[in-house]
Amino acid sequence: MLHRPAGSGRGARKDFYRTWLYAAHAGELEAPESYLTFSIFDQELFLVRGHDDEVRCFYNVCPHRGHVLVEGAGRKRQIVCPYHAWTYALDGRLRGARGVSGETGVDKQGICLSQVRVDRILDFIFVNLDSEAQPLHEFAPGLADQILECCPDVRSYRPANDKAKGFDTTYVCNANWKAMLDNYLECYHCENAHPTFRDMMDIPASAFTLHQNFTHQVAPTGMKAENDAFPLNLEHDVTVGQFWFLFPNTTLGQFPGVPGFYISRFDPVSPDVTSRVTTSLVPQEMPDRDAARRDALRAEWNVNVVSAEDRALCENVQRGMHQRGFERGWYVTDPGAHNISEHAMRYFHSLYRGAMDA
Numbered sequence: 001m002l003h004r005p006a007g008s009g010r011g012a013r014k015d016f017y018r019t020w021l022y023a024a025h026a027g028e029l030e031a032p033e034s035y036l037t038f039s040i041f042d043q044e045l046f047l048v049r050g051h052d053d054e055v056r057c058f059y060n061v062c063p064h065r066g067h068v069l070v071e072g073a074g075r076k077r078q079i080v081c082p083y084h085a086w087t088y089a090l091d092g093r094l095r096g097a098r099g100v101s102g103e104t105g106v107d108k109q110g111i112c113l114s115q116v117r118v119d120r121i122l123d124f125i126f127v128n129l130d131s132e133a134q135p136l137h138e139f140a141p142g143l144a145d146q147i148l149e150c151c152p153d154v155r156s157y158r159p160a161n162d163k164a165k166g167f168d169t170t171y172v173c174n175a176n177w178k179a180m181l182d183n184y185l186e187c188y189h190c191e192n193a194h195p196t197f198r199d200m201m202d203i204p205a206s207a208f209t210l211h212q213n214f215t216h217q218v219a220p221t222g223m224k225a226e227n228d229a230f231p232l233n234l235e236h237d238v239t240v241g242q243f244w245f246l247f248p249n250t251t252l253g254q255f256p257g258v259p260g261f262y263i264s265r266f267d268p269v270s271p272d273v274t275s276r277v278t279t280s281l282v283p284q285e286m287p288d289r290d291a292a293r294r295d296a297l298r299a300e301w302n303v304n305v306v307s308a309e310d311r312a313l314c315e316n317v318q319r320g321m322h323q324r325g326f327e328r329g330w331y332v333t334d335p336g337a338h339n340i341s342e343h344a345m346r347y348f349h350s351l352y353r354g355a356m357d358a
């Protein structure tokens with residue numbers, strides 16, 4: 001079936017300021033008093049684990065005169081503003097304002113850091129700049145249960161903290177963030193554009209299902225220990241990939257191979273540049289003695305082969321979309337043939353249009 005997409009000319013910023021965006025895995029904030037900074041477009045934020053063990057999110061700005069409060073990541077007993085040294089407890093309350101007494105007209109009781117909503121799917125921490133937003137379990141009902149059903153060990157995995165793993169990368173692609181997600185949300189291109197992936201997978205058996213604000217792809221391998229992508233141990237490795245997309249810009253899942261899990265956020269940098277930030281989770285113990293070797297081979301393949309192929313495709317499409325001869329494209333949708341169908345991508349577009357029109 002072929003359909004023409006409807007056009008949408010407006011930017012993503014409005015939507016990103018009022019939806020759930022992935023910020024960090026709880027394992028990155030495991031230590032007491034740990035914090036990390038991140039941003040949503042031009043809005044700078046930080047997550048911090050308080051002395052009551054709660055993880056909170058604040059705008060990274062001092063209420064006094066607007067100086068940025070913390071940089072990078074680390075641990076702090078309290079937040080001290082670098083400008084005039086006002087101090088804040090880790091729950092955001094003002095603790096001290098140097099030299100400020102009753103006569104200055106500053107009401108110290110009423111001053112605290114500006115807080116941002118935090119919610120979780122399992123151990124994945126999300127934030128939302130809209131204080132009225134519905135909680136995540138209402139926004140994407142069933143997602144947490146589905147992940148646990150498909151990947152029951154995911155909660156025992158920890159952030160890899162190893163940039164060499166391949167999934168722990170921030171990679172910049174010269175394409176619009178939606179073009180990158182379009183590429184993620186269909187496997188129509190897999191047969192043609194990913195020859196080594198095609199050799200490892202059973203692409204016709206791949207299936208996408210649509211849910212409220214998320215999609216799920218089940219992607220079985222062809223159960224070939226030796227294949228053109230990377231070696232699989234059919235006894236210990238994951239042999240059926242599980243890939244989710246959570247609107248608007250989070251992807252997460254379990255890739256075939258040595259057990260593990262990944263979560264990515266696709267950050268629009270500009271209309272034609274996207275930064276994909278990925279956290280990779282690994283089991284605390286490898287399943288067998290050869291697993292580290294297979295894992296390294298997969299990482300190398302991921303970085304140098306399949307991600308490179310997808311990046312080239314997306315950057316090429318970005319060039320194409322600037323061409324005056326390109327209109328709006330076509331959707332190929334056939335719910336009975338998931339290996340060619342673009343129905344998950346089309347669903348993403350309908351969610352996006354709905355969010356823009358709201």
Ligand code: FES
Nearest residue numbers: 062064065081084
């Ligand atoms: S701006 Fe932070 S203490 Fe003045």
Ligand SMILES: [Fe+2]
Nearest residue numbers: 183189194310
């Ligand atoms: Fe791809």
